[in-house]
Amino acid sequence: MDALTLLVVVPLLAAGLLVLVPATSEKLVRWTAITASGITLGIGLWFFRMALTGGEAALTEYTAAIPRRTWVESVGISWSVGVDGMSVAMLLLNSLVLFAGCLVSGHAIQDRVKEYFILFLALGAGVFGVFIVKDMFFLYFAFELAVVPMYLLIGCWGSPKDREYAAMKLTLYLTAGALVALFGLLLLYFETWDWLRLADPEALPSFHLDDVFAASDDGAFGVGFQKTAFALLFLGFATIIPMWPLHTWSPIGHAAAPAAGSMMHAGVLMKLGSFAVLRVAFPACPEGAAYWLPWVAVIAMANIIYGGYVAMAQKDIKFVIGFSSSSHMGYTLLGIASVTVMGVSGAVFLMFAHGVMTALTFGLIGFFYDQTHSRYIPDLGGLAQQMPFVGTCFVLATMASAGVPGFANFASELMVMLGAWEAGYEVQAVIAVFGVVITAVYLLRALADVFFRARKERWDKIKDARGPFQRAPFVLLILVLLVFGMYPKPMTDVIKAGVEPIVAKVQAAQDRIARETGEAPASRRTAPETPAAPAKEER
Amino acid sequence: MNPILLLPEFVAVAAALGVMLYDLWLPKDRKAVLCTVSMVACVAVFAATFVPAVADGGTAFGGSYLVDGMALLLKRLFAITALLVFVMSRDYVEDLPRGRGEYYTLCLLATSGMLICASVNDFMSLFVALEVVTVSFFVLVAFKRDSTKSVEAGLKMLVIGSISAALLLYGIAFIYGATGSVFFADYRALVEAPDFVLSTELLVGILLVFLGLGFKTSAVPMHVWVPDVYEGAPTPITAFLSVGSKLAGFVLMLRILEVFGRSGVVADELTPFLALIAALTLFYGNLGAIPQTNIKRLMGYSSIGQCGYILLGVAAAWETGISATLFYMTAYVFTNLAVFTVIVYVARSTKSHEIDDYSGLARRHPLLGAAMTIGLLSLAGVPPILGFVGKFLAIGAAFARPELQWLVVCGLINVVVSMYYYLCVIKRMWIKDARHPADPAVPRRVKIALVVSMIVLIGGGLAPQLVEKMTAPAAAQLGLSKTPR
Amino acid sequence: MIAMDTTFLASSPALAALGEITTAHYVVLSSLIFAVGLFGVVTRKNAVVILMSLELMLNGANLAFVAFSRQHANLQGQVFVFFVIAVAAAEAAVALAIIIALNRVKGGVSLDDATELKG
C-alpha cells in the first residue's frame, strides 16, 4: 500500500479499532487517536521532505508509481491517488492540525471520548482523501466524509447555546454546496466519457481526473460547456471556502464547535473548497476559469472588506475569528483569481498558513472557553494574567492573523497582493492591502479586551496550560508558522512547483481568449509558453 | 418445464404450511420455535437460490416464470429481508396476545409471493403473485386487531390497495387489448420488431400498470396510504412493508421496463412519465417528512422519498441506471431493516414511537444508537455508507440523460432536505438528553443482526464493487441500452 | 351461445349504428362501470359499500378482458378474468375480516371511524 493511501487508511483503521475499544478505557482511546494522527503527521512530513529534496519530479514519479486500483469498473470508479506540490502542503497542514487537534482534544474532551475520536479521525481521513484522490467519485466521497462527522462533533461537543442550529446549518449548507459541485463533476464525467468513446466506442466511463484532463487538453470541452461546468464547480466548492455571500454557515459553525472541531473546520475544512477548485476546476475548465475569475476577484473584495467589518461588530470572540476567517479567505480567492504563479502559490500558501494559524487560535480559545464557558468579549478580560502562556500564544496567533511579518500569513498575503497586481487587479490589490488594516483593528480590539486590561476576580480560578501535553499543540503550530514565516522559500518552492502547470493552463486559455477578442490582456504576467489545444467549437 | 427453478418458492410455501401446521401442535408458550423455523426457512430460501439449477437461470411453466440475474438478486434480497424481519419480530410477536403462528405463516406466504414476483414473466402471474403479497400485507397490517390504529391502517391500505389493483388490472387489460397476449416474451418480440408502432392504447396500458405498481413502491400518486399504514401497522410489518413490498413493486416495474423499454419508442415515452413521478415522489416524501414527530410516520415519508430516488434510476432506463437501481435496492434492504430493528427495540422499552423519545439513545444504548445513526445516514446518502453509493450511482445514471437533468436537480435538492430530517433524528439521539432512563434490552440475535448490517453498510460503502459485481451483471442481462443516449 | 336474429336492425340506419357493437363499445362500457365503482368509492363512507364499489371496478376491468379476448380470439383474457374473480374472492374475504375487526374496535364501519392516523 502506498503511503498516500495510508494517510486515509490509518485514521480510518484507528477509528475502526476505537469501535472495539471499551468506552471506559479513555486513556487507550486517546493514545490510539494521538498515535494514529502522529503517524499521519510523520507521513505528511515525509512527503514534504520528498518534495523538498526531490522537487516536483520526485512527487510526479511517486504518483506515477501508484497504480489505479479499479473499484467499480462499470462506471469507472477507481481508487487512485497522487500528490503534487500543492497537495503536499495541504497534507502537511492537515496532518499538523489533526495531530494538534488530537492533542488538544486529549485533555479538553471528557465526555464520550470514544465516539468523539472516532468521528474526529473519520473527519481527518475524509480531509486527507480530498487532498490526495485523483478520482472524482472519491473526491466527492471524501468531501462528504469530511463534512458529516462535523455535524456530530459540533452537535455533541459544541457549546450548548447554538450548537444544534450551527451544526445543522453547516452540514446542510456544505452538502448543498457539494451537490452543486457534484453536478459539475458529473458534467465533466459524461463529457469525458463521450470523448473516450470517440476513440473506442466500447470504452467504459471514467471518473479519473487524468482522463478528464486529457479530454480537456484534447479540446473535448467546448467553451460554453467549460463556462457552465466551471461555474458549477466553483459555486459548489466556493461554499466551503467560504465565498461571500455563501459564508453564513461558517462563523456560527466556528463558534459552536468544540476546540478541535473548530480547528479542523477553520484550519482544514475550509481549504477543501479552494483546493478542489485548483485541483479539478482549473485544469479541467481553463476557459471557464478564464471567463469567470475576474468576477471572483471582485467577490473576493466583498469577502475581505465585508468579512472584516462584520467581524468588527461582533461581541463573541469566536465570531470575530470566524468572520476574520471568511475575510482571510478573500485573499485566497483573490490569489486564485489572479491566475499568476505568484498569486496562486500565495493562495495555497495562505491556505496553509491560515489553516495553522486559525487552528492555533481556536485551540487557544477552546482552551480558555472550557474554563470560562463564556465567549462574550465584554465578560472576559485580563485573562493573560491567569494564563500567561495561553495569552502569549494568543498574541502570536493574533499577530499572525493580522499579517505581521515573521509569520507565514504575511508572506502568503504579500504573495497574493503581488500576484493580484501582476494579474492586473490593481484596485483589488489595494483593497486587499487595506484589508490588513481592518483585520488589525478588530483583532487587536478582541485581543486587548479578552486577554489584557484589569484582572477580573471571576476568572481567578482559571488555570494556564501546564505541562508538555497541554502546551505541545500550541507550540507546534506556532513553530510551524514562525519557521515558514521566517523562511518561506522551502514551502513556496514546493507549492510553486505544483501550481505552475495548473496556472499555465489557465493562462494559455486567457491568452487564447485575448487573441480571439483582440484585446490586450490586463494581466502583466510573463506568460509561460505552454502549448495547449484550442478549445473545440461550441457543440 | 423446469420446476426446480421454483425451489426457493417451494421452500417458502412449504415452510409456511409447515409453520401453520406445527403451530397447531405447539403449546402457547413455545411459539417462539416458529420464529426459529421461519428464520431457518429464510436461510434455506437464500441457499436455494444458489443451487446450480436455480442459479443458472432459465424459464419454466411455458415461459410464465423466468429466472435471470435480477430475479436471483431480488430473491436473495427478499430472503434476507424476511430473515431480518423475523429477527426483529420474535420479541414483538411474543408480546402479541394471539395469532403467532398465523403471523409467521403469513409472513412466509408474503415472502413466497415476493419471490414469485421477482420471476414473473406474464401478466397473469404478475397480478396473482402481486395480490398474494398485497393481501398478506392487508392481514399483517391489521394484525393487531385490538388496536384501532392497526385496523384503521389495514382498512386504508385495503381500499387504496384495491383501487390500485383495479388500475393495474385495467392497465393490463389495455395492454392485452393492444397486443393480444399476456406473455412478456410476446411483448419482447413485438417491441423489438422493426415495424413496431406504439399505439396510445398500449401506452396508456403501460402507464396504468406503472401507476398501479406505484402503490407497492409508494410512488406518487398511489403513495397516500403509506404514512398512515406505516404508523399503524405492527412495526416489523412496517419494516417488511417498507422493504419487501416496495422491492416487489420495483422488481415488477423493472421487469416491465425491461420488457417494453427495450424499444426506444416506449422508453422515450416512459422516461418523462417516470421522471415526473419520481420528482413528485421525491418532493412529497422528503418535504412531508420534515414536520413529523412519529418515527414510523417519518420513516413512511422517508420511504416515499427513497422511492423517488429509486425511480430516478428507473427513469434513467439504461443499463447503468438499472444497475444503480438494483444497487440502491440492495443498500435499502440493509439500511431500512437496521433502522426498523432499532425502532422495534426502542419501542419495547419506551412504549413510544415519538422521535423525542429517542433522545439520548446514543448514550443509553450505543449499539442501537450507532445502528440507527448509520442507517439514517445511509438513507440520507452519506459516505462511507452503502446508501451513499446507491444514491450517487442513481443520480449519476439519471444525469447521463440530458432530458433528465432537471430531475437530477430535484434529486439533489432533496438530498439536502432529507438530510435535514434524518439529522433531526440523529440530533435527538446524540445531542439531547435522555427522557427515558430505561435501557432497551436487546437480545444477542438482534445484536448480531445489527452488527452484521452495519458491517455490510460500511463495508459495502467502502468497497461498493462487492455489491456492484452482483448488480451490474444482473442489469446487463436485461438487455437494455448500454449507453445513455 | 345466445343467438338472436339481429338482421332487422339493419333496416334503419340509426338502429344499424346501435347494432354495430365493436370492442370499443365494450371498453367504454367497462370504463363506465369502472367509473361507477370509483364514484362509489369516493362518495360512500360505509366500508362495506366501498368494498362493493371496488368489486364493480374489478368487474369493469373484467369486461374489457373478455372483450379483448374475443377480439384477439384467444382465451388468455378469459383465463385472466378467472384469476381476477379468484383474487376478488380472496380480497373480499380478507376485506370483510378487516371490516369486522374495525367494527369490533370502533363499533362501526364508517370511514369516519377511521381517521385516527393522519398527518
Next chain:
Amino acid sequence: MANLELYGYVILFAPLVATVLITCLTLKHKALSGWVAIAGMLAALTANALMAAEVFSAEPGFTRVYEIEWLSAGSVVIPFGVQVDALSTLMGLVVTGVGSCIFIFSVGYMKGEEGYSRYFACLSLFAFSMLGIVMSTNLIQTFIFWELVGVSSYSLIGYYLEKDSAVDAGKKAFLTNRIGDFGMTWGIILLFYTIVDTLGWDRASFSFEDLRLLYEDTGAVGAIMAEHAGTLALATLLIFTGAVAKSAQVPLHVWLPDAMEGPTPVSALMHAATMVAAGVFLVCRLFFMFAPYPEALAVVAWMGGITAFLAAALAFVQHDIKKVLAYSTLSQLGYMVLALGMGSPPAAMFHLTTHACFKALLFLGSGSVIMGCHHEQDMRKMGGLRKKMPVTFWTFVIGTIALAGIFPASGFWSKDAILGSASINHTVPGATFLYGVGVLVAFMTAAYMGRCVLLTFFGKYRGHAHPKESPATMTGPLVLLAVASLFAGALSLPKGISAEGGWLERALVGVQAAPSWFAGVHEEQFHLSVAIGGTVAALLGLFVAYMFYGSRKWSIDGFVSKVGPLHHLLEKKYYFDEFYLWIVREVQQRVAVLSNFIEVHILRWIVDTIAAIHRWFGGQIRLLLDGHLHRYITLALLGVVVILTAVLVGN
C-alpha cells in the same frame, strides 16, 4: 571583508537569539533574562563596531550586499540579507549604542516588575526588528522589519497589560502604524510594477541597490518618467506614508504621545531614539527616489516643518514629564524630516544621531526622576529634585542644553546643519518660511525644555514621596549618554569649522550622491548667521522659560488667559484625537454595524427563509393527509388523472 557578512548577520540575529533564549529558557529566571538580553545587544554592538571600523576606513560610497533568496514565485524574487554601507553602519551604531545603554538602564529601572523577562524578550525583539530595518537590503525586507518594529512597540507600549490606557495606547500605535504600512505596501507594489510595466521584468527589483542603479540610469528613469511620472511620484509618496506613520509626522503623529504609557526605557529607546527615527532612515535610504521629485521633497519638507511647529507648541501645555519629551521628540523628528525635504539627508542623519543620544538621555533621566518620585510623572508634583538627585539633574541639564541646541552641545551642530540646509534651499516652495519656522521651533524647544527643567528640578518639592538618587545601573548609562550628547557633534563638524567638512556627510556620500543629475544637492556649510540666529532663539527660549517658571516674574495664568482659545486648542491637541475617534466611532463602527445588519438580517435571513419555505411546504403536505380516506382516494385519483393527462398531452 568576508567578515562583513558575518558581522551583518550577528548584528541582525544576536538580539533575536536573546529573545528566543529568554522565551524558551529563562522566563522564570528574571535576572538571567536581563543579562541575556544585554549580552545579545552587546554582541550586536561589538559586531557593529567592528563593521564600522572596516566600513568607515573604506572609500566613500562603500557598499556590500549579502543576500539569499527568501521567496520567489513567477518572475518575482524577494531576497533577504544584509546591506553593509555607511548608512546602515551608522544607524546600527546608534541603535546598538543607545540600545545597550538603555538595556543596562532597564535592569535597574524594571527591577521587581512581574513581567521582567517578558520585558527583555520584547526589548530584544525590538532590537532585532530595528536592526533588521537598518541592515535590510530591499523594500520587502524593510517592510517586514518595519512591521515587526510596530509589533514589538505594541507589546512594549502595552507592557502594563492590566492598564486600560496602556493597552489602548498600544493598539493605537499599532493601528496608526498600520495605516502608514498600508500606504507603504501599496507604494512598494506600485513601484515594482511601474518598473515592470515600463522596463520589463528584468529591471524590476525590490533591492535598494538595484533601484539605486536604476535611478542612476537616466535613460531608464526617463523612460518611466515619460510614461508613468505621476505613478512613480505616487509610489514614492506612498512609501513616505510609512515613514510618516513611523516617524509620527502630522497627521499620523497621534500615537506617539500615548505611547508614553510604556515603561520609560522603552520610551527612550523606541519612541525617542531609534524606532521613530526609522522613517527618517528610510527616506535617507530611498533618497534617490525622492530626489528627482521636487514636489515630493516639498511635501516632505512641509510635513516636517508643520510637525516640528505643532508638536513644539503642544509641549508647552503638558504636565507629564514624559509627554513633554514625547512632543519634543515629535518636533525634533519634524526637524529631521524638514532636513530631508530640504535635500540634506546627512543633516537629517546627523540630527538623528545626536537626537538619539540626548533624547535617550532625557528620557532615561525622566525615568530616573519618575522612579525617584515613586512612579509619579506629573511635573506639578515634582520640583527641587536638583539636590536629591544630582547625577540625574546634571545629566538632564546636559540633555536639555543639547536639545535646545546651545553651543557646544551636539544639538547645536546638528540643528545648525538642518537650519543651514533650509536657509539655502531654493527648490522647496516657501523654503525661507520653513527656515523661519525652524528658528521659531528652536526658540520653542528651548522654552519648553526650560520649563520642564525648572518645574522638575528647581523650586520646592511638591510631591509626597521621598525621592532619592537612582542606582548605578541607571546613572551609569545616564553619564555615558550625557558624554555622548555633549560630543556627538564632533561627528560632523561642518566646513568652515573643520577643514575637510563633515565626516558624516562624507561617509554618507553614497546616500546623497546617488542621483548625480539632481541639482538640489548642496554641501554642508557653516553659516554664522544661521548659527547665531539659532542660538539666540534658543537662549531667548530659555530666558522666557526662566521668566515664567524660574523667577515667576511673568504670570503664566495671565498669559494663558490672554491666549485662551489658543491654549484650549493646544490642550485639545488640535482635536486630532477627537477627529480620529469620530472616524472610528461614527464611520467605521457604523459601517461595521451596517455590515452586521446585512449579515444577520439579509444574508442569514435568506438562508433561514429558504429553510423555512421547505418547512412550510412540509407542513402543507402533511395537511393533505388528514386521516380521511376519501381525501386519500381523491388525491390518488386526481394524481392518476393529472399525470396521465400530462403525459399524454405532453406527447
Next chain:
Amino acid sequence: MDPWTFWLGGALALGGGLLTVTRRNAVASVMWLIVAFVGMSTLFLGMDAGFIGVIQVLVYAGAIMVLFLFVIMLLNLTPSGLLRIDRPRWTTLGLASAAAFVALILAIVTGGELWTAGGGDEEAILQATGRDTLIEGGVLDVADQLFNAHVLPFEVASVLLLVAVVGAVALTKRKL
C-alpha cells in the same frame, strides 16, 4: 357482436352498479350489485365466454355476495346515506377525477382504431387473427388453457387463497 346482449347486459350492469353505490341500505346495495353481476354475466355470455359468464354468477353473485350479506347482517348495519358532503371541494374533485378518467379512456378508445375498425365483425376478427372460428370460452377450453399455459398463476392463486383463509381466521376468529 351481439347488440342485444350488449345493450341489455350493459344496462343491467351499469344500472345495477349505479344503484349499488347510491343505496342508503347496504343490503339493497348488495342486491343491486347482484343485478349488476347478472348483467355482467349477460355480457360475458354475449361474447361467447360461457365459463366466465357462469362463474360470474356462481362465484361472484352466489358466493361472494352471500359473504357480503352475512357480514352486513353480522355487523347489523344501519342504513347510511350518501357521503355527508362535509368537504365539498374534495368530493367534487373526486367525482371530477372519476369523470375525467372515463373521458380519458373514451378519448383514447375513440381516438385510436385498434378496437373500432371492424371490431364487431366476425369476419374481420377471423381475418385479423387468421383463425377459422371465433373462440368459445367453454369449460374445457378454459381449463385447457388454465392447466397448460397458465398453470403458474393457478398455483399461485392457491397460495393466495391460503393467505385469504389464514388471514380471515387471524383477523376474526374469536379465540386464537
